[in-house]
Amino acid sequence: MSLEMLNFQLFxxxxxxxxxxxxxxxFAIFISHDLVTIFVIGLLALTFFRPKRFKIPAIKAAVFTAITSIIAALIDKFxxxxxxxxxxxxxxxxxxxxTNSFPSHHMLAMSSMALAFLLFSREKLVGSICLALAWLVGWSRVYLGVHFPVDIIGxxxxxxFINILGNLVLCKYLEFRESQQKPSTHI
Incomplete structure (x- = not known):
């Protein structure tokens, strides 16, 4: 069975x-349309009204989500x-x-934001809840007939991928920057 046939059957x-x-x-319409907005507002509220530890994951979430959105726009073009x-x-x-079905932009944004918290912060509970909500949005998009399961999984x-790669690049950059700021021990 081809991936496309499996995709159609799962759909x-x-x-x-x-x-x-x-x-x-x-419920599915609420999840598909309104939950995304509530999700973003909730993460912004956590960032501004919670301790500092939310700021770095929130910045990563914003940057990684912007990158995934650019990649999705390129995929749409080609x-x-x-x-x-x-x-x-x-x-x-x-x-x-x-319009183009692959990838689901709703799922992409939700997953990118959720993964920044789940993978790269101490806020595992927040990240886990956000990721569960992302998958709920993915389900709603298929249930409502506007996406295939492969669009959601993709x-x-x-x-x-972007969260892991972005975090690796950021860590390497910070290591490099730190090494450049240390005084030289060579005479």
């Missing part, structure tokens, strides 16, 4: 039925994968343009 399992539960639809509804698959429950993996 069929997650996407809403022809007669979905109205409460579940409203690669097109249709959304499920553009292929007449499943049930689309929200309005969305037939977005997560891209966010993970």
């Amino acid at each position: 069929g399992l997650i996407n809403a039925s022809a007669n979905p539960n109205p409460f579940l639809v409203k 690669y097109y994968h249709p959304r499920p509804f553009a292929l007449n698959l499943g049930h689309k429950l929200i309005h969305h343009a037939a 977005a997560f993996l891209l966010a993970l």
Whole structure:
């Protein structure tokens, strides 16, 4: 079975039925649209109103999310994968343009912010909650019919890669900067 066929089958399992539960639809729409905004406001509030230890992960989250957004824009420019509804698959429950499906920008941003806290700070609980919310957003995008599962998984993996690579580059830069600031011991 090809990856594309597996993607279509998983989409069929997650996407809403022809007669979905109205409460579940409203919940998914809230998660898909409003939770992202609440998430960003919540992280900003933590950054400004909590101890200093939130500032560095928040800065990393902002920078890494900006980088992933630029990469996603480049992917959009050079690669097109249709959304499920553009292929007449499943049930689309929200309005969305037939733009590139891969990767999910919602999942990419949410994952990138969450991973900055989960992987590179002492705030593991905050990071874990944020990552769970990111996956909930990913589920909602598939359930509502605007993304495939591979769009969600790909977005997560891209966010993970950029967070790890970005943190390595930052650590190397800080090591280099520190070594340049030490007085020379050579005579």
